Structures are given as C-alpha cells and as structure tokens.
Amino acid sequence: YEIRKSTAEAEQIEGLYVFVDSKPVSEYTYLGTVKGAGVGASFNPQYNTIRNAMLKKVRKEYSSADGVILHLNAGGKDSADAIKFK
Numbered sequence: 472y473e474i475r476k477s478t479a480e481a482e483q484i485e486g487l488y489v490f491v492d493s494k495p496v497s498e499y500t501y502l503g504t505v506k507g508a509g510v511g512a513s514f515n516p517q518y519n520t521i522r523n524a525m526l527k528k529v530r531k532e533y534s535s536a537d538g539v540i541l542h543l544n545a546g547g548k549d550s551a552d553a554i555k556f557k
Contacts, residue, residue, distance in 0.1 A: 472496065481538065485526050488538035495538065495554065502533045502553040518543075525551040 481488040481495070488495070505528040521543060529539050533553035540552040
C-alpha cells in the first residue's frame, strides 16, 4: 500500500472507527445502515451530538461493528453504515 496525500487514520470514538467524508482503506464487510440520529439530535444540529447519537444506534443494532461510515446531510437525512474489518 502506498501512502498518498489523502491517506489518514480515523479516530476511534466509543470503540468505533469513524469515517466522515472518507472511506476505509482496509477491507471490510458492510453490516447494515442505521438512519436518523433520533429525537435528541434533531433539536441540536451540532456535529458531536449527531455523531454520538449515530454511534449509539450502530452499537445497539450492530454490536459486532468495528467502524461506521457517516453520511451527514443538511436537512436531517443522516445515516451511518456499520462495518466490520476483515
């Protein structure tokens, strides 16, 4: 693997590697998608609030997940893909 200008390391938050506007380089298996961050985040559009709510949902629905690929959209149609590294 060749390191490029776009190569980076994802932060691990609450035990999950978080990818935003990026994708993992390592091979992974897609586990599923959770939508919306829930009632709490809809009243507070701050990134940390939305991210943490999405991570909580992923942990609940896909406990074996190693990471998430967040898809944050203006207007509230946020989602997160749960992934498991190979």
